[in-house]
Amino acid sequence: MKNSIGREIPEVIEGYGKTIPFAGAFTIQPAMNRQAPKVKSMHPGRQKVVDTLESVFQQIPITDGMTLSFHHHFRNGDGVVNQVLATAAALGIKNLKVALSSVFPVHETLIAHMKNGVVTSLDTNYMSGPVAKAVANGVLAAPVVLRTHGGRARAIECGQLPIDVAFIAAPAADEYGNLNGVQGPAACGSLGYAFPDAEYADHVVAVTDYIVEYPLAPISIPQCRVDYVVKVDCAGDPKGIVSGTTKITKDPVGLKIAAMAAKVIEAAGLLKNGFSFQTGAGGVSLAVAHFVRQRMEQEQIVGSFALGGITGYMVEMLEKGFFKKLIDVQGFDLEAIRSIQTNPNHLEVSANFYASPFNAGCAVNKLDVVVLGATEIDVDFHVNVVTGSDGVIMGGSGGHADAAAGAKVTIVVANLLRGRLPIIVDQVLTATTPGETIDVFVTERGVAVNPQRPELLQQLVAAGLPVKEIQELKAMAEKIAGVPQKLKTSDRIVAVVEYRDGSVIDVVRQVNQ
Amino acid sequence: MKNSIGREIPEVIEGYGKTIPFAGAFTIQPAMNRQAPKVKSMHPGRQKVVDTLESVFQQIPITDGMTLSFHHHFRNGDGVVNQVLATAAALGIKNLKVALSSVFPVHETLIAHMKNGVVTSLDTNYMSGPVAKAVANGVLAAPVVLRTHGGRARAIECGQLPIDVAFIAAPAADEYGNLNGVQGPAACGSLGYAFPDAEYADHVVAVTDYIVEYPLAPISIPQCRVDYVVKVDCAGDPKGIVSGTTKITKDPVGLKIAAMAAKVIEAAGLLKNGFSFQTGAGGVSLAVAHFVRQRMEQEQIVGSFALGGITGYMVEMLEKGFFKKLIDVQGFDLEAIRSIQTNPNHLEVSANFYASPFNAGCAVNKLDVVVLGATEIDVDFHVNVVTGSDGVIMGGSGGHADAAAGAKVTIVVANLLRGRLPIIVDQVLTATTPGETIDVFVTERGVAVNPQRPELLQQLVAAGLPVKEIQELKAMAEKIAGVPQKLKTSDRIVAVVEYRDGSVIDVVRQVNQ
Known part of the structure; x- marks a missing residue:
């Protein structure tokens, strides 16, 4: 099957499912309702602060096959993805889908988790460094889903990327789960990519190294969406936030x-x-x-x-x-x-x-x-x-x-x-x-x-x-x-490139080596 | 049937439906998913500004039996509810449910709309003045639903108060539907009660007398939830916002x-x-x-x-x-x-x-x-x-x-x-x-x-x-x-008093006259 720009797209891709072929930038119209997570309740007096990631895993509980989501605002300074996945590995959890808005070199530990079956699926908008290379070389059996930033938000809001647990690296939090990105030692600025995760995940866990007195101000992600607050020694390294290329070229x-x-x-x-x-x-x-x-x-x-x-x-x-x-x-x-x-x-x-x-x-x-x-x-x-x-x-x-x-x-x-x-x-x-x-x-x-x-x-x-x-x-x-x-590429599909509307604009096939 | 505090609550109330009897402040636990409105789309270049309320009614279109929602931040200075309902009446629309978070004396025109069948149902958290009296005297065939402020937000989020069209009186808006309450001639401060309406209504109409250059700052209600922006001569009178009783008593x-x-x-x-x-x-x-x-x-x-x-x-x-x-x-x-x-x-x-x-x-x-x-x-x-x-x-x-x-x-x-x-x-x-x-x-x-x-x-x-x-x-x-x-009260129920969890804590019966 060829999509509207002539790309060969299989009708069904193993590990991805049925494809919708790209049909033009504004052709596909939504025909669904928004994602509707289970309604929660929270009695007065109950606490949200949990001492360890292990404890959060047990309380939720996080089990084999779940989708865990993460944002990339700490970029190459991120300290949360690795800690959470190490916890999953230590607890013997397998077959996780990681929905991480962008993958950086700091996330190299993902490769080991992919090799040993802790992580069997990846959903992201951007990837560079060792994980990208490993994926291109076929480390995962299932193809990676590559989305746009808008497409990820759409997929979450439209129920096409259901999230079991969102782990939100939060530069600042209060003990009732109000979060922002502008305070604390690992301030990263906007938390914009984490908003859909917080809004639609079944469980929301804030991971922070900076807890302030209630109520936090300003509030970027509100308490009424956050279930747990975990304090870790270090959520991220602000030096790693800085992109390598933020200076005007001299060339x-x-x-x-x-x-x-x-x-x-x-x-x-x-x-x-x-x-x-x-x-x-x-x-x-x-x-x-x-x-x-x-x-x-x-x-x-x-x-x-x-x-x-x-x-x-x-x-x-x-x-x-x-x-x-x-x-x-x-x-x-x-x-x-x-x-x-x-x-x-x-x-x-x-x-x-x-x-x-x-x-x-x-x-x-x-x-x-x-x-x-x-x-x-x-x-x-x-x-x-x-x-x-x-x-x-x-x-x-x-x-x-x-x-x-x-x-x-x-x-x-x-x-x-x-x-x-x-x-x-x-x-x-x-x-x-x-x-x-x-x-x-x-x-x-x-x-x-x-x-x-x-x-x-x-x-x-x-x-x-x-x-x-x-x-x-x-x-x-x-x-x-x-x-x-x-x-020359092989037939094996290592990534599915989704257009922002969720249709498949192309696939990435493994390179012949 | 008696609820847990001994109030006689019919199992079914005509015009309301099956009741859930109040069972204690923290007894009832939610067992539903969040309201899931239809997903929208909006191509670049399309405009949201509409000249008149009539035009919005026609574009949506608003038809008999719909639920229109409103917030009460303008309190007794509100200029939007009356204008919208006058438009509905002029267009011959009947049988509307009005979900207005609080009803003030300024909303007296509601009575005429109730008498002539434009409005046949009311859902509110507070009512005072002529409308409250008229309701108590039985102007509506269906009982009014009286909620708490938290209960209204819950009902909207939990799908128990589905809203066809939210009309949001907005002190300030830009032409792409970003809204706040802190700018413009009718600034009212927080827009907090309107947030659930904007988030979950099928259609969202901002009604404003103050349109600023894109993008508005700060943004309280974001463009991605607002479908139309209507400019009216006057959205509200800030003098009416002031409650009658905001001074320390001298008694x-x-x-x-x-x-x-x-x-x-x-x-x-x-x-x-x-x-x-x-x-x-x-x-x-x-x-x-x-x-x-x-x-x-x-x-x-x-x-x-x-x-x-x-x-x-x-x-x-x-x-x-x-x-x-x-x-x-x-x-x-x-x-x-x-x-x-x-x-x-x-x-x-x-x-x-x-x-x-x-x-x-x-x-x-x-x-x-x-x-x-x-x-x-x-x-x-x-x-x-x-x-x-x-x-x-x-x-x-x-x-x-x-x-x-x-x-x-x-x-x-x-x-x-x-x-x-x-x-x-x-x-x-x-x-x-x-x-x-x-x-x-x-x-x-x-x-x-x-x-x-x-x-x-x-x-x-x-x-x-x-x-x-x-x-x-x-x-x-x-x-x-x-x-x-x-x-002495009659048997006729003029209002159902919902506890914040949606159970019925009591009913209001018409007074014998």
């Missing part, structure tokens, strides 16, 4: 691309008062923000909001008045954390609010422009951010496909060559974000516009931008680097 | 009662650091706060939090450091509104968070002391706050039964005579709050302790308080005012 090629992307934004007529913007934490993305800011300053433009994972650069733009608000689902650095602690115009929002396609309206819908990266892009503008050219999983959509679907103009920026290989291919190895949601591809050698956007093409040509056919850019790259050999 | 008898209640709190050993407190907005209740505050000042005690409907007096106690936090489900005056706008220690919470018995833990559970009023109390300590001695509905539980159930010590304060009638009776006309949740009754002639609390009795006696049997206080009152004649 001249990267700067050239960024400057061109900024010109695209201006030529598209979007750089005016009320402008709204999302960009990643990568060096080129931040450089785009930098050039946009220069033009905003020159033209005295005041933007409306910046969205997404928030970096110190966006905080500076807020504080200097370039944007009126920041909408923050995740902090990428310590400046983002400082700002959300104190600035009432820096808003913490849930993953649902940020990007779920199936609610009354998410924030990506309000974006003028998003600037995104790619590991590959093809001549139909489909983008791969899941696998590298070697076929190994090295990322994931995160908010990529969500923001691309929502923004008026979606710009992908990348060097024409990635390593020694052309970034433009006939067909991306793994389709993550459908071409219909990508408007412009900007490289150092020119700008390609999606043929579905002829009016935008005219605007960019009129502005004197070096507009080229994407085939032309592809030929340029191939002239330098040659035509790469097509990677 | 010497009231002051005597208040001083005694404060001594009860101290004698019970609760007046120490970390003290938490709820009191109403009535003159005597505020006087209790005043005397408590004096002792806190003398003893240098710092309390934890004050809870409930918040008054300027509580704001002053926060600002002067007597309490560290205010937990606010509803503002009672303009000082409460000012404070919640600016003070991060003044927390807006939902009705669920405040008082629902069926979640992972509500705020009333954390109360040390609540001070409450009564229209009647009986020798079993059951309290009536629904009907007057003439049998006419003149109030409702609001948070009365919720706070009584949650607090460590619940104190009812009242004059021994109400008008010319003894307040203590053999059996209250309408049981609102069960005696098992009332600990102490304080009058100007002495203090009665619930026999279920012998250790508290000893504490009060040891402190030299004028402790008396409740029968003794009753005899004193009857000596002055005589034994009141028992009111």
